[in-house]
Amino acid sequence: MISSDIIRGHLDAIILRLIYEKDRYGYEIAKEVEARTGGDFKIKEATLYAVFQRLEKKDLIESYQGSISHGGQRRYYTITSLGRAYLSEELREWRKTKEIIDTLLEGLQ
Amino acid sequence: MSRIEEHVHRIFRQIPDSERKTQLTKEIIQDLEEKVADLMSAGKTEEDAVNKAIIDFGDIDDLKAELMPAVKRHREHGLSLAYSIAGSILIILLVVFANFYYTPGVIWCVYPIFAVLWWPLSMLYLYLKRR
Numbered sequence: 586m587i588s589s590d591i592i593r594g595h596l597d598a599i600i601l602r603l604i605y606e607k608d609r610y611g612y613e614i615a616k617e618v619e620a621r622t623g624g625d626f627k628i629k630e631a632t633l634y635a636v637f638q639r640l641e642k643k644d645l646i647e648s649y650q651g652s653i654s655h656g657g658q659r660r661y662y663t664i665t666s667l668g669r670a671y672l673s674e675e676l677r678e679w680r681k682t683k684e685i686i687d688t689l690l691e692g693l694q
Numbered sequence: 695m696s697r698i699e700e701h702v703h704r705i706f707r708q709i710p711d712s713e714r715k716t717q718l719t720k721e722i723i724q725d726l727e728e729k730v731a732d733l734m735s736a737g738k739t740e741e742d743a744v745n746k747a748i749i750d751f752g753d754i755d756d757l758k759a760e761l762m763p764a765v766k767r768h769r770e771h772g773l774s775l776a777y778s779i780a781g782s783i784l785i786i787l788l789v790v791f792a793n794f795y796y797t798p799g800v801i802w803c804v805y806p807i808f809a810v811l812w813w814p815l816s817m818l819y820l821y822l823k824r825r
Contacts, residue, residue, distance in 0.1 A: 630754025
C-alpha cells in the first residue's frame with residue numbers, strides 16, 4: 586500500500602472530487618477510494634474525518650442528515666459552490682505540477 | 695456497549711464535549727460498524743473484523759488537532775500569563791518587604807526581582823507567539 590506525501594497533499598482535492606460526483610457518507614468514500622485504486626491506496630478513517638472537519642471549516646463542503654436507511658441515519662456530505670471553485674483550482678494546479686515533474690523526471694532509462 | 699463504541703469513546707476522551715464531537719462520534723461508530731459488517735460478510739469472524747476495523751482506523755492526532763479549538767489554547771496561555779503576573783507581584787512584594795524590614799541599609803532585593811521577572815516575561819512571549 587502506497588502512502589506517499591504527494592497523495593497526502595492532495596487528499597482534500599481527492600475527497601472533494603468524490604463528493605462532487607454525488608453526496609456521499611464517510612465509509613462510502615473510504616470504500617470508493619480503495620475500489621478505484623484497486624486497493625493500492627487506502628484512506629484511514631481518522632484521516633478521512635480530519636479532512637471532513639477541515640473542509641467543513643473552510644466552507645468547501647456541508648453535511649446533512651440523510652433519511653433513514655438500513656442501520657440508521659447517515660451523515661452525508663455535499664460540496665458547496667466555494668468547494669467547486671476550490672476543486673477546479675486544485676485540479677489546474679495538479680495538472681501543472683504533474684507536467685513539471687514529468688518534464689524533470691521522465692525520459693530516463 | 696460494543697467494543698467499537700468503547701474504542702471510539704476512548705479515542706475522543708480528551709476532546710472537550712461539543713455538539714460536533716457527539717455527532718462525529720456517532721458518525722464514526724456507524725461507519726466502523728458498517729465496516730465490521732462488510733468484513734464479516736467477506737468471511738472474517740466478528741472478533742477479527744472488529745480488530746481490523748480498530749487497527750485500520752489510523753492515527754488520531756490530525757483529527758484531534760482539527761477538533762481542538764485554537765481559541766481555547768490561546769485563552770489557556772492568557773490564563774498562564776495572568777497567573778505568572780499575579781505570582782511574581784506577590785513574590786516581589788515579599789522580597790521588598792523582607793529587604794526593607796530586616797536590612798534597610800542594603801538594597802539586595804533587585805537581584806531576586808530580576809530573576810522572578812523572567813517568569814511573566816516568558817509567559818508573555820508564549821502568549822504573543824500564539825496570537
